[in-house]
Amino acid sequence: MDKPAQQAAFSHVNSRGEANMVDVSSKAVTVREARAEGYVQMQASTLKMIINGHHHKGDVFSVARIAGIQAAKQTSQLIPLCHPLMLSKVAVDFEVQPAHNRVRIHSLCKLSGQTGVEMEALTAVSVAALTLFDMCKAVDPAMCISGIRVLEKQGGKSGHWQLESGTTETATGAPS
Incomplete structure (x- = not known):
């Protein structure tokens, strides 16, 4: 990690305590990127059904991937006060973890812009997990569904931030 986390005021609240969309017009346009993850834990038989392509609804991962990508593109319509962003890249990937009877969902969102893409990365993972469910x-x-979190973000004034390695896991095996 480049810098320790700093205590900051809530940016979406104005001086009168009212909800407020942050003005990013004076920020520099930089390449910004965020990665997020989440987990869907299930019965071993369910995971096997998905892996073997025997689910009666078809290719579960393909549908969940498209849902996650679409969700990232719609984040500003889902989350109040999020800026509408012109994303240049959205990727949603799945890692089957049979030892834990779960699927890890990973997203990457990227753009050249004036604000970060963490919410888009989190939304992609969340909706992909909900679709799989x-x-x-x-x-x-x-x-x-558990362990949804930002893993890394880059770009802008704050530079590069990455989740510390060696985080603990919950009882279900998902990171806490």
Whole structure:
């Protein structure tokens, strides 16, 4: 990590305590990138069904990937006070972790702009996880979505930030 986290005031609240969209017009345009992850834990039989392509709804990962990409592009319509962004790259990938009966979802969002893309990366992971859950809930309603977090962000005045390595994991095996 380049810099320690600094305590800052909430940027989406004005001096009167009212909700406020941050003015980024004076910020420099820089290449900005964010990566996020999340997990969907499920029964071993559900994971096997997905891996083997035997799910009756089809290719679960393809549908969840498209949902995550679409969600990143719609973040400003979903999260109040987020700026609409012209994303230049959105990627959503899946890592099957059979030892933990889970799927790790990873997203990357990138642009050249005046504000960061952390919310877009988080939204991509969240909606991909929700889509995976939706497609599999009939066979496994006890699935658990967890560990959604930003892993890394780059660009802008604050430079490069990366989650510290060696984080602990929850009882389900998802990072806390």
